[in-house]
Amino acid sequence: MLNPDCISFIRQVVDKAATSIGPVADAEILPREAYVSQQFFEFEKHAIFAREWLCIGHVNEVPNPGDYLPLTILEEPILLLRDDAGTVRVLSSICQHRGHPIVGGLVEHAPGTPCLHGARLVCPYHNWTYGLDGRLIGAPGMEDTTPVSELRKHIRLPEIRSEIFHGLVFINFDSDAKPLAPRLVKLDREFATYPVEQLIPAHVFVAKDLHWNWKLHHENALEPYHTDYVHKGYHNAVPSQLTRFCDYEDGDGQVMRSTGFLIEDGDLFETKGRRLPEVEGLTQEQRSRVMFVSIMPNVVAVVQPSFVAMTLINPNSAGVMEWRRVNLYPKAAIEFPDFETISREMYDRQRVIIMQDQVTQIALQSAYQSRYTPRGKLAKLESAIPQLNQWVVEKYRRALAELPA
Numbered sequence: 001m002l003n004p005d006c007i008s009f010i011r012q013v014v015d016k017a018a019t020s021i022g023p024v025a026d027a028e029i030l031p032r033e034a035y036v037s038q039q040f041f042e043f044e045k046h047a048i049f050a051r052e053w054l055c056i057g058h059v060n061e062v063p064n065p066g067d068y069l070p071l072t073i074l075e076e077p078i079l080l081l082r083d084d085a086g087t088v089r090v091l092s093s094i095c096q097h098r099g100h101p102i103v104g105g106l107v108e109h110a111p112g113t114p115c116l117h118g119a120r121l122v123c124p125y126h127n128w129t130y131g132l133d134g135r136l137i138g139a140p141g142m143e144d145t146t147p148v149s150e151l152r153k154h155i156r157l158p159e160i161r162s163e164i165f166h167g168l169v170f171i172n173f174d175s176d177a178k179p180l181a182p183r184l185v186k187l188d189r190e191f192a193t194y195p196v197e198q199l200i201p202a203h204v205f206v207a208k209d210l211h212w213n214w215k216l217h218h219e220n221a222l223e224p225y226h227t228d229y230v231h232k233g234y235h236n237a238v239p240s241q242l243t244r245f246c247d248y249e250d251g252d253g254q255v256m257r258s259t260g261f262l263i264e265d266g267d268l269f270e271t272k273g274r275r276l277p278e279v280e281g282l283t284q285e286q287r288s289r290v291m292f293v294s295i296m297p298n299v300v301a302v303v304q305p306s307f308v309a310m311t312l313i314n315p316n317s318a319g320v321m322e323w324r325r326v327n328l329y330p331k332a333a334i335e336f337p338d339f340e341t342i343s344r345e346m347y348d349r350q351r352v353i354i355m356q357d358q359v360t361q362i363a364l365q366s367a368y369q370s371r372y373t374p375r376g377k378l379a380k381l382e383s384a385i386p387q388l389n390q391w392v393v394e395k396y397r398r399a400l401a402e403l404p405a
């Protein structure tokens with residue numbers, strides 16, 4: 001619960017953020033407290049993460065009935081699963097007996113590894129058993145208190161509201177939230193000729209303990225100002241001057257920019273001229289550039305003709321986050337004889353860029369503790385930053401308006 005002093009501090013930060021939106025020539029970066037203050041992060045959890053749509057994965061991470069993938073987001077253990085009827089659902093992983101997680105303790109799943117499979121969900125603590133729709137099926141040894149026939153009437157693993165957008169699974173902890181799709185009209189247009197829902201996750205990577213604020217992750221991904229310097233020699237395929245920013249309107253859920261390939265049929269993670277089959281059905285324009293997309297607040301997707309690299313952000317605190325990176329490929333690429341070798345080479349290339357970004361983000365986050373942190377002016381190549389700011393400021397203001405004056 002936010003106390004009055006805390007609310008007053010939040011108001012000051014949000015008031016200062018008013019100069020962080022608008023035309024790029026006028027906008028400044030957000031006040032540093034928005035990146036480093038734990039109080040402010042607690043406010044963001046309430047204002048954003050408890051009520052906005054959060055992407056947890058792709059439907060093809062649970063391709064078959066009975067597949068279930070344990071995940072944790074905002075400290076909530078959840079299960080992304082496909083039930084007997086083939087419907088993708090998201091359930092809480094918290095057993096409704098005494099709260100042990102369905103996966104955890106004696107039943108382990110290493111993050112980043114393929115999903116588990118079973119006809120039932122069984123709690124490892126006292127063996128309460130649930131169906132894939134979440135309904136309680138069995139509860140041994142309960143005859144003398146509350147027999148299972150009684151428990152079955154109302155006990156189930158809580159289902160979390162979900163929406164699937166082009167194969168991407170989003171959840172919302174707020175049952176009153178407005179639907180997601182109407183906020184993603186621009187991305188819907190992009191995906192109309194890019195069959196993301198058919199892609200297959202082939203490489204999933206998890207990184208924890210990343211010492212930077214979740215908003216910095218979006219800013220860094222969406223601004224190509226740094227790429228010619230930080231990624232010198234590694235980003236030549238998509239030079240920053242070939243960037244085009246997309247418009248952002250009030251209520252939009254996505255911020256996007258595209259950067260063209262220097263040569264025809266380029267690839268951001270090019271490897272010695274060896275190529276995987278591309279996604280089919282793309283427009284000529286889609287084949288000529290990479291689209292960088294932030295689906296606020298927790299997705300950064302790099303959409304290029306060969307594959308989609310999707311980073312799902314899970315913030316832990318003001319200064320620490322983790323991510324799950326899901327690389328999605330077309331089936332033809334996965335079936336390609338040299339897929340493992342070429343995709344690994346591409347990932348090694350991608351990893352260099354990731355590490356270069358990590359070094360700068362850690363340094364930046366640490367430096368934001370400084371009393372000399374500027375409200376910096378922005379370059380044209382940073383045009384997406386005021387757009388990202390606008391998205392967060394809209395949410396901050398909405399939440400503040402609901403708090404006591």
Ligand code: FES
Nearest residue numbers: 095097098123126
């Ligand atoms: S806590 Fe799950 S069966 Fe007891």
Ligand SMILES: [Fe+2]
Nearest residue numbers: 220227230357
């Ligand atoms: Fe970068």
